[in-house]
Amino acid sequence: MPSKSTEKAYLSHPEWVKGSCGCGIVQFEIKYPARWAYHDHSTATRTVMGTASVTYVGSWRKRFRLTGGEEAVTDYRDDEKGITRRFCIECGTPIAYERDASPHMINTPRGLFSESVGREPRYHVRMGEMPDWAYTGEQVNPLKNYPTVLYERPRKTKKRKAPDEMF
Numbered sequence: 001m002p003s004k005s006t007e008k009a010y011l012s013h014p015e016w017v018k019g020s021c022g023c024g025i026v027q028f029e030i031k032y033p034a035r036w037a038y039h040d041h042s043t044a045t046r047t048v049m050g051t052a053s054v055t056y057v058g059s060w061r062k063r064f065r066l067t068g069g070e071e072a073v074t075d076y077r078d079d080e081k082g083i084t085r086r087f088c089i090e091c092g093t094p095i096a097y098e099r100d101a102s103p104h105m106i107n108t109p110r111g112l113f114s115e116s117v118g119r120e121p122r123y124h125v126r127m128g129e130m131p132d133w134a135y136t137g138e139q140v141n142p143l144k145n146y147p148t149v150l151y152e153r154p155r156k157t158k159k160r161k162a163p164d165e166m167f
């Protein structure tokens, strides 16, 4: 039987996974593993976050806890949609997205965790609402003199044939 310290070495993840906002004031944890992780492509999320999509980690509410900076958390409530979004008042980082329809779940942007949450984002919510400018894995090429920038070639559009060439 392995000793306690050996057992600990087999656990490659902590029991609680820490996350924080951009300025570090708001600290929270979720119990490992998360319930699920998913990419949200909805128009509602895009307009609030300003991004093509957001990757969220869904956790049971009872497995989520604020561990610091509670006083720096404010919220935006959309009564019509039954959605509450929480932010850090210092740096504006989105902390949580909660739906009245799923009162036991709390969704946190995946980017706020630096460690594994125990779930890979394998689900896509409202993919049909993706904007046509979202990056979907097109080939990219190095941009001369800008080592951190890659670019996509313009998408090819089929040349329209002039009407007299059609027959």
Ligand SMILES: [Zn+2]
Pocket (backbone or CB within 6 Å): 021, 022, 023, 024, 025, 026, 088, 089, 090, 091, 092, 093
């Ligand atoms: Zn902050």
